[in-house]
Amino acid sequence: MAPPQPLDSLGRPLGVLRLSLTARCNLACPYCLPDGQEPPGLLQLEQRLAVVQAAVALGAHSLRLTGGEPLLHPQLENLITAVEPLRERGLREIALTSNGTLLSARRAQVLRAAGLDRITLSLDGADGASVARMAGLADARAGERALTAVLEAIEHARAAGFNPATGQLKLNAVIQRGRNDDQVVPLAELCRKRGLELRLIEYMDVGNRNGWSPAEVVSASEMAERIRFRWPLEPLERDLHSTARRWRYRDGAGRIAVVASVSQPFCGDCNRLRVTADGVAYTCLFAAPSSGLDLKPWLQPSIAPMGLEQALSQLWRSRRDRYSEERQTNASSRDHAEMAYLGG
Numbered sequence: 001m002a003p004p005q006p007l008d009s010l011g012r013p014l015g016v017l018r019l020s021l022t023a024r025c026n027l028a029c030p031y032c033l034p035d036g037q038e039p040p041g042l043l044q045l046e047q048r049l050a051v052v053q054a055a056v057a058l059g060a061h062s063l064r065l066t067g068g069e070p071l072l073h074p075q076l077e078n079l080i081t082a083v084e085p086l087r088e089r090g091l092r093e094i095a096l097t098s099n100g101t102l103l104s105a106r107r108a109q110v111l112r113a114a115g116l117d118r119i120t121l122s123l124d125g126a127d128g129a130s131v132a133r134m135a136g137l138a139d140a141r142a143g144e145r146a147l148t149a150v151l152e153a154i155e156h157a158r159a160a161g162f163n164p165a166t167g168q169l170k171l172n173a174v175i176q177r178g179r180n181d182d183q184v185v186p187l188a189e190l191c192r193k194r195g196l197e198l199r200l201i202e203y204m205d206v207g208n209r210n211g212w213s214p215a216e217v218v219s220a221s222e223m224a225e226r227i228r229f230r231w232p233l234e235p236l237e238r239d240l241h242s243t244a245r246r247w248r249y250r251d252g253a254g255r256i257a258v259v260a261s262v263s264q265p266f267c268g269d270c271n272r273l274r275v276t277a278d279g280v281a282y283t284c285l286f287a288a289p290s291s292g293l294d295l296k297p298w299l300q301p302s303i304a305p306m307g308l309e310q311a312l313s314q315l316w317r318s319r320r321d322r323y324s325e326e327r328q329t330n331a332s333s334r335d336h337a338e339m340a341y342l343g344g
């Protein structure tokens with residue numbers, strides 16, 4: 001009989017593994033500011049597969065591939081093919097988060113054929129100037145090119161079989177006051193026209209480089225209010241373990257979601273484990289860099305599957321993170337690992 005799946009010290013099960021494939025990115029969004037270089041000691045495909053296997057054995061049913069920009073990783077498709085057999089051991093979903101600017105028609109088809117179930121693309125504006133400002137691009141023309149690439153990526157993904165109506169294709173947008181908060185309604189319109197669920201994300205204090213200030217956060221309620229003013233909304237129940245609050249457009253034009261990590265934290269049922277591109281495991285998006293567990297002792301020189309599983313199990317059992325909830329009462333200036341390194 002399989003051993004019982006671990007609960008952390010607050011009774012939360014492991015459900016999602018967010019695996020970062022690279023800390024690098026082809027964009028430089030000022031709210032994220034990735035490293036220009038990879039950390040030393042990047043994991044190889046076999047080592048990543050071992051990490052996914054161990055997480056699935058401990059209860060992870062969902063794998064989200066992220067970064068940095070995961071489409072920069074040449075072995076992305078091979079990794080998806082390699083983890084496919086884990087569906088027989090409890091893996092139910094393989095998803096990707098990408099900025100979409102590198103998603104060609106061919107790549108979307110190959111990813112689908114390899115076994116990818118869902119894609120979330122990120123886009124923070126509906127015009128060239130806003131996209132440029134949020135993606136760290138030189139000018140509005142560069143922003144326009146990135147916007148066109150993402151709009152094309154949406155159609156490539158749809159044509160490859162990622163169906164937005166069943167949640168297989170969604171759009172993320174970070175909203176930062178004073179930089180792109182005028183884009184809430186234009187982005188909602190862009191998504192309504194394309195039948196996509198828009199997930200508006202509150203600007204978060206991840207990392208130490210973005211100069212985060214609470215004054216720049218547009219709360220979920222404010223975003224929902226701006227949309228409701230234009231199109232009537234009906235609230236939906238929040239799914240257990242979901243990061244988002246959802247609404248349905250009353251006119252039948254689909255759904256909209258808001259990730260309210262700052263104003264309405266959801267630590268209470270957080271089920272996510274993060275593993276970086278160089279094999280360090282973190283149990284919270286807001287973790288201090290020193291709090292990660294380096295998994296390499298169980299991954300090299302040879303892979304030790306049982307030791308790896310035990311190490312991850314112990315890490316999970318001792319987990320007590322509830323940073324976003326604590327932020328509500330305690331203006332902590334804790335040192336944070338960077339978002340593109342952790343895998344957002």
Ligand code: SAM
Binds near residue numbers: 070
């Ligand atoms: N490069 C890919 C992308 O942009 O989708 C994947 C990695 S990125 C770190 C994952 C998600 O984190 C993106 O949707 C991005 O907008 C979001 N993100 C990054 N920094 C953030 C911050 N400070 N606050 C809120 N969301 C953030």
Ligand code: SF4
Binds near residue numbers: 028
């Ligand atoms: Fe790159 Fe994504 Fe970070 Fe933007 S949010 S810099 S696209 S990793």
